[in-house]
Amino acid sequence: MSVIVLEKEARLAAHQTGRNSGVIHAGVYYAPGSLKARFCVDGARDTLAFAREYAIPFEQCGKLIVATGEDQKERLKVLHERSKQNGLETEMIGAAELKRREPNIRGTEAVYVPSTGIVDYTKITEMMAKLVAEAGGSVITGCEVQDIQEGPSSVTVKTQGETVRARHLIACAGVMADRLTRMCGLKTDFRIVPFRGEYYRLAPKHDHVVRHLIYPVPDPALPFLGVHLTRMIGGYVTVGPNAVLAFGREAYLRTSFNVRDVAEMVAYPGFRKVIRRYFRSGADEMWNSISRRRYLALCQRYCPGLELSDLEPYRAGIRAQAVLRDGTLLHDFLIEGTQRTIHVCNAPSPAATSAMPIARHIVDHAVTRWSFEPDTHRVPVPQA
Template sequence: MNDFIIIGGGIVGLATALGILERCPGASLVLIEKEGQVARHQTGHNSGVIHSGIYYAPGSLKAQLCREGASATVAFCRDNGIDHEVCGKMIVATNDLEQGRMNALFARAAENGIECERIDAAELKRREPNIEGVGALYIPSTGIVDYPAMCRAMARRIGEQGGEIVLGAGVTAIEEGPAGVTVRAGERTWQARQLIACAGLQADRIARLGGIVPDFQIIPFRGEYYRLPPEKSGIAKTLVYPVPDPDLPFLGIHLTRMIDGGMTVGPNAVLGFAREKYAKFSFDLRDVATYARFPGFWRVIGANLSSGLVEMRNSLSKRHYLEACRKYCPQLELDDLQPEEAGIRAQAVMRDGAIVHDFLVRTTARSVHVCNAPSPAATSALPIGGMIARMVLEQRETLG
């Protein structure tokens, strides 16, 4: 019997495995991933940004983990030869309403201990000649990285520390007894004293297999991107973000430098009709039927109908999507928006329609289920993994 089984080969599952092995040298650990490679879904389809933590409530766990995670990510990449760059970020205000929100963000940055510079329109134009705004915040600690490469390095380190990673094993059953947990993937079976599930887009389903009746539902939201042509890839020296609406859980359409030298525009945020299919208009009947039966889905849609319709319009009309970009980058043209693969975000929603903005963890006597690991989970993955590892080891002590 193993000491630990982890379900999920995204960056949070891998970081958790590392966190456990670092704290329990010699422990037997198996990580099970249903895809043929690690980082196949949320981790492999995000924007590749190392976030600073400026957006999060001062003193909150998200703010703390993001600051720690940004430093830990850069250190991990440096130690493992992974391409990364700390290139900085501009949060650009384009009108008086956004400037007021920007000033509130500036105050929040100070409370969070994040280096942040407030600049006027003239200084913005000097630093970023192609960007228009009435002012901006410059955050020098924001960076970019290849998260899938980081995950592959994590997987190698797990193997070096005696852990085992099993790919192509979709979990079909979980049985928990007084002595341990049995996990089945078709005809294959593993046993361990403890189970940790970091299943992302499948978190609610894995929790249900593990004997938890979930009080939440994973709703998939598509983030649709475009890639700029090579001749426009230098349109900005930094990452360029709009000032976000504090009432919405998404950051708005932004310009993101990529570690491969390209530049993307996006994402928007539209309801997804499949959890793990990335082509536009993808549809999975089971996924849609699952959330359509959940009362919290209809409540969250009703509460966010107007913003949802704007996002859907931008999804269906490239011209409207372009308008959102041209607010701060008027040099962009319709032909500049070239195809790029979408991402899908696992958003946990409660039965009353409340969007879960923070970590959501459910436990049994021998299992810990990470049911919501909110953005910026990739940036924060290493300290998140340490936090989950500590939780698992505290549970281990109670088991004797």
């Protein structure tokens, strides 16, 4: 088969892939047997192998999940047991050992996850695009999809720049995933709700404040992990992200507002149920976003030496969160399709880590679903 990749932006990895924390997740948090658990463990191995093969800088610095109070110890033990069920080697360490390993971190107990790493996912994406081209495929940027028409023998995709007809379509559209499913007439019961994750970069004097990635113990009543300290491949440290409702699918600034996106969210019953269910925590996140002092306090729980002047501006990211009509936040990966299309409907973190297992899963699904004729190829359709 010949393959063509259509990218909406003028460059690759402009959104979720290039705006995440750069962590190669190990698979600690995810329910045993879920797609997330399976794909994350396999994906960490695949990502490290890919980085080694193509000389992409990475580091397996390990992660410490730190309990800062007695009320978190039991949850920490649950995470330790879950990581073992997912096939990971982890270690419980006490306060003294935590202090020895991380002198600037305060905690009562921690789980050490040695397999966690960091990488630049933009560089991985660029290398994948190069490999596509070398294999005879095409990656075309600046092609925002405007319409999709599926026929009995082909799929026609209309973009800003050209119209493409192909035998099959795989859609990995992130925050636009639900809109592409609707273009294809796929009967799905979800909408994408964007949450902005805001980061700060620590001042250069703190480039070596930690040796590992430092994570809090997640609250099972809340949908996101919480603010953590992340060493980056560039040699600096970031703190974040929080999780603030974004008023647009690409609303990276607090002042950004997209009328269409907000109108769609408000009209969807599932979104209104989510707001009611998480109103208090959502309000707290909003205040943490507005107030740097409140944001700093989240970091000082386990890194008390940080000061307000240490928080420097850094790029934000958007998490594309699928929400069901009943208000359920869909946490696992969701992949659905029609006769000639496959859609990655929900791919939250650790989707970057899991990219290659997701790809294998899609290919295996496609092989059983589609009949690949020898003359399968892309047919450009001239613009009217």
